[in-house]
Amino acid sequence: MASTSFRQSMRRLWALDKFSYSVRVFFALTGSMAACYYLNEMRLLIPLFLGIIACALAETDDNWQGRVQALAVTLVCFSAAALSVEVLFPYPILFVSALALAAFVLTMLGALGERYNAIAYATLILSVYTTIGVDQRGGEITNVWHEPMLLVAGAGWYGVLSVLWQALFSNQPVQQGLARVFRELGIYLKLKSSLFEPIRQLDVEARRLELAKQNGRVVAALNASKEIILHRVGGGRPGSKVSRYLKLYFLAQDIHERASSSHYPYNALAEAFFHSDVLFRCQRLLRQQGVACQRLSESIQLRQPFVYDDSFAEALGDLHASLEHLRIQSNPAWRGLLRSLRALAHNLGTLDRLLSDASNPDSLADATDSSLLDRSPRNLKDVWARIRQNLTPSSLVFRHALRLPLALVVCFVMVHLIHPSQGYWIMLTTLFVCQPSYGATRRKLGQRIAGTAIGLTFGWALFTLFPSPLIQSFFAIVAGLVFFVNRTTRYTVSTAGITLMILFCFNQVGDGYGLFLPRLFDTLIGSLIAGLAVFLFLPDWQGRRLNKVLANTLSCNAIYLRQILEQYTHGKRDDLAYRLARRNAHNADAALSTTLAxxxxxPGHFRKEADVGFRFLVLSHTLLSYLSGLGAHRGTELPEPLRGQLIGDAGERLVHSIEEVATGLAAREAVAVHSDAEEALASELEQMPEEVDEDQRLVQTQLALICRQLGPLRTLAAHLIKDKNSAAQVA
Structure with a gap:
C-alpha cells in the first residue's frame, strides 16, 4: 500500500510542469558546482552559473531539432555579446553606445515572436552579466576569451541537457499544456454555473466580469497549447501520439465554444423559475461538467485513462424531466424562457457528449481541417515585414525598444557618477524591472525590492548559521532552483532566490557579506530608474488607447459573426478560417481584460475610464457569449428562403452595426447612441408565431439577443468618445 502511494506521489511530482524544468536546472547547477570543487577552481563558479541562468531564460518550448537550432543561435548571440563587452568595456562611450544599440535591436527582434524575444532578452542579460564580471576584475582586460568562454560553457552545458530532455520526453509539454487547458475550462464551467443561482436580483454583471477574466485564462492556455502542439507537428503529418493530443485540443475548443455560449437572460430565468428546481439542476449539471474537465486534466497530466461518470446522464435526464414538468403547466409567461432552457439543455447534452468522447479520443474522427496557424516568420522577408510593422510610435514594442536603452544609459551614467561598489547590478536590476507597460513595471518594482530584502535577510541568517562552504554551495543550488521555479508566478520569491544564490556564489570566492548593502542599494537605484523611465519617457498609458482596444474587440466579434453566418450558409465545417476567427474574438476579449487590469x-488620472472599460468588458463578453451560442448550433438546417432572410439580411445588418461602432471607437468619431433600425430589427426577430420551427426559433433568438446587446454597447462607446474628445479639447 505504501509503495503504491509512493509511486502515485512520484507520478504526480513528475506530472508537474515545473518539475522537469527543476530537474534540468538542478543537474546543470550541481554539475557545475561539482566540476569546480573537483578542479579546485571555485572562481569559475560564478560565470558558469550566470551562463546557465541566461541559457535557461532563453529556453522556449520546441521539439529537440528546433531546440538544437535555437541553442546554436543562442550560443552565437551569447558569444558575440560577451566578447563585445570584453573588447569595448575600456572605452566607456563606445561601450554604452553599443549597449544602447544592442538593447534597441534585440528588443525589436522580440516582435518576431516568443522564441526570438526570449533569446534577445537573455542575450541582454548575459551582456550585463559579462559587464559585472569585468567590473569584478577592476576593469582589467587580461584575457578577452576567458570570461566569455566560461559564460558560454555554462550556457552550452544547460543547453545540452535541455536538448537531451526534449529528445527523451518530447510529449511531456503537450500533456502539461492540455492539462492546463482542461483545468482552466473546469474553473470556467464552475463559474458559469454560478450564473444559474436562483436568486432574485442576482448581481449578474459582477459574475460575468469574473467569467470574462477566467475566459482570458482559458484563452491563454489554449494559445500556449496550440504553440506546443505546432512545434511537434511542424509542416508534416502528426504521429499517433501527437494526433491524439491534437484531437483533444480540438475537443477543448468545441467545449470552450459550448461553455462560453449563452441563450438566456439570467435574471429573467431566476425571476420566473424561482420556485422550481430547474435552475438548480442546470447549475448542478454544469458544475459536474466542470469537475469532469478538471478530472480529465488530471488524467492527461498523470497519463491515466479518463472515465466519464455515467451519473451525469442521469442528471441530464432529471433536467429534461423538470423541463417537461414546467411545459405541462402551460404557463404562457414561461413560453419563451422555456425555449431558452431547452436550448440550454441541448447545449449541456452536447457538452456531456463531448466530455464522454474525451474518454477515448483515438476513436474521434480526424478533423477535416486540422491545420494550425503558425505565426512565426518563415523567411527574411517576413522578418523585415514584422519589424517594419512595429517601427512606429504607436507600437508597444517600439516604445519599449527606445525606453530600455535610455534607462540603461542612465544606469551607466549613474555608475560612473557615484562609483558605487558592485555598481553594475544597478543596470541588471533595471533590465529585469523595466517592462513594456507601467502597470507591469510597477508590479515588478515592488516585488524586486521586497524579494531582494528577503533574500539578503535570509542570506545573513544562513551565513551566520552555516559557515561551511560545502553547505553554502548546497544552499546556492537550492536558491537557484527557487529562482527558476517561481520566476513566472511568484516574482518576489524568485528574486529572493536569485539574491541568495548570488550571495552564496560570491562567498565561495570572496566576501559574500560585502554584497549585502551594495545589493540593496543597487536594487533601489535600478528600480527607481526603471520606474521613472516608464513613467516619463513615451509612457504607454492604457487609458489613452482604450478606445482602440475596445474597437479591436468589436471588430474581431464582427469577423467571428461573419464566419458563423458563412457556416450557416454553406454548412458546418471546423476549418482554419472559422477557428481563427473564433480564437481572435476570444483573444481580443482576453486582451481587453489584461488592458483593464x-x-x-x-496613476488615478490615467485610470478614470476604467469603470467604463469594465462595463464594456461585461457587455462585449456577453456579446461574445451570444455569438458562441449561435456558433455552437452551426449544424442547424434552415430552409433556403429563411436562410436568406435571417443570414443574408438580418445577420449581415448586425455585422455592419458592430463594425460601425468599432470604426467610430477606433477613429474617435461620434457613435449614435440609439439606432431605430436596430430596434426595429430586434423587435422583428423577437416576434415569432407559435408554429415556427425550433431550429429557426433558436437562430432567430440568438440574433435577437445579439441585436439587443448593441444598444448598451453604443451608449458606452458614445460616452467614452465624448469624454475623450472633451479631454482632448481641454488639453
Missing part, C-alpha cells in the same frame, strides 16, 4: 495599476 494594467489600467488599475496606473
Amino acid at each position: 494594467n489600467m488599475l495599476m496606473e
Whole structure:
C-alpha cells in the first residue's frame, strides 16, 4: 500500500510542469558546482552559473531539432555579446553606445515572436552579466576569451541537457499544456454555473466580469497549447501520439465554444423559475461538467485513462424531466424562457457528449481541417515585414525598444557618477524591472525590492548559521532552483532566490557579506530608474488607447459573426478560417481584460475610464457569449428562403452595426447612441408565431439577443468618445 502511494506521489511530482524544468536546472547547477570543487577552481563558479541562468531564460518550448537550432543561435548571440563587452568595456562611450544599440535591436527582434524575444532578452542579460564580471576584475582586460568562454560553457552545458530532455520526453509539454487547458475550462464551467443561482436580483454583471477574466485564462492556455502542439507537428503529418493530443485540443475548443455560449437572460430565468428546481439542476449539471474537465486534466497530466461518470446522464435526464414538468403547466409567461432552457439543455447534452468522447479520443474522427496557424516568420522577408510593422510610435514594442536603452544609459551614467561598489547590478536590476507597460513595471518594482530584502535577510541568517562552504554551495543550488521555479508566478520569491544564490556564489570566492548593502542599494537605484523611465519617457498609458482596444474587440466579434453566418450558409465545417476567427474574438476579449487590469495599476488620472472599460468588458463578453451560442448550433438546417432572410439580411445588418461602432471607437468619431433600425430589427426577430420551427426559433433568438446587446454597447462607446474628445479639447 505504501509503495503504491509512493509511486502515485512520484507520478504526480513528475506530472508537474515545473518539475522537469527543476530537474534540468538542478543537474546543470550541481554539475557545475561539482566540476569546480573537483578542479579546485571555485572562481569559475560564478560565470558558469550566470551562463546557465541566461541559457535557461532563453529556453522556449520546441521539439529537440528546433531546440538544437535555437541553442546554436543562442550560443552565437551569447558569444558575440560577451566578447563585445570584453573588447569595448575600456572605452566607456563606445561601450554604452553599443549597449544602447544592442538593447534597441534585440528588443525589436522580440516582435518576431516568443522564441526570438526570449533569446534577445537573455542575450541582454548575459551582456550585463559579462559587464559585472569585468567590473569584478577592476576593469582589467587580461584575457578577452576567458570570461566569455566560461559564460558560454555554462550556457552550452544547460543547453545540452535541455536538448537531451526534449529528445527523451518530447510529449511531456503537450500533456502539461492540455492539462492546463482542461483545468482552466473546469474553473470556467464552475463559474458559469454560478450564473444559474436562483436568486432574485442576482448581481449578474459582477459574475460575468469574473467569467470574462477566467475566459482570458482559458484563452491563454489554449494559445500556449496550440504553440506546443505546432512545434511537434511542424509542416508534416502528426504521429499517433501527437494526433491524439491534437484531437483533444480540438475537443477543448468545441467545449470552450459550448461553455462560453449563452441563450438566456439570467435574471429573467431566476425571476420566473424561482420556485422550481430547474435552475438548480442546470447549475448542478454544469458544475459536474466542470469537475469532469478538471478530472480529465488530471488524467492527461498523470497519463491515466479518463472515465466519464455515467451519473451525469442521469442528471441530464432529471433536467429534461423538470423541463417537461414546467411545459405541462402551460404557463404562457414561461413560453419563451422555456425555449431558452431547452436550448440550454441541448447545449449541456452536447457538452456531456463531448466530455464522454474525451474518454477515448483515438476513436474521434480526424478533423477535416486540422491545420494550425503558425505565426512565426518563415523567411527574411517576413522578418523585415514584422519589424517594419512595429517601427512606429504607436507600437508597444517600439516604445519599449527606445525606453530600455535610455534607462540603461542612465544606469551607466549613474555608475560612473557615484562609483558605487558592485555598481553594475544597478543596470541588471533595471533590465529585469523595466517592462513594456507601467502597470507591469510597477508590479515588478515592488516585488524586486521586497524579494531582494528577503533574500539578503535570509542570506545573513544562513551565513551566520552555516559557515561551511560545502553547505553554502548546497544552499546556492537550492536558491537557484527557487529562482527558476517561481520566476513566472511568484516574482518576489524568485528574486529572493536569485539574491541568495548570488550571495552564496560570491562567498565561495570572496566576501559574500560585502554584497549585502551594495545589493540593496543597487536594487533601489535600478528600480527607481526603471520606474521613472516608464513613467516619463513615451509612457504607454492604457487609458489613452482604450478606445482602440475596445474597437479591436468589436471588430474581431464582427469577423467571428461573419464566419458563423458563412457556416450557416454553406454548412458546418471546423476549418482554419472559422477557428481563427473564433480564437481572435476570444483573444481580443482576453486582451481587453489584461488592458483593464494594467489600467488599475496606473496613476488615478490615467485610470478614470476604467469603470467604463469594465462595463464594456461585461457587455462585449456577453456579446461574445451570444455569438458562441449561435456558433455552437452551426449544424442547424434552415430552409433556403429563411436562410436568406435571417443570414443574408438580418445577420449581415448586425455585422455592419458592430463594425460601425468599432470604426467610430477606433477613429474617435461620434457613435449614435440609439439606432431605430436596430430596434426595429430586434423587435422583428423577437416576434415569432407559435408554429415556427425550433431550429429557426433558436437562430432567430440568438440574433435577437445579439441585436439587443448593441444598444448598451453604443451608449458606452458614445460616452467614452465624448469624454475623450472633451479631454482632448481641454488639453
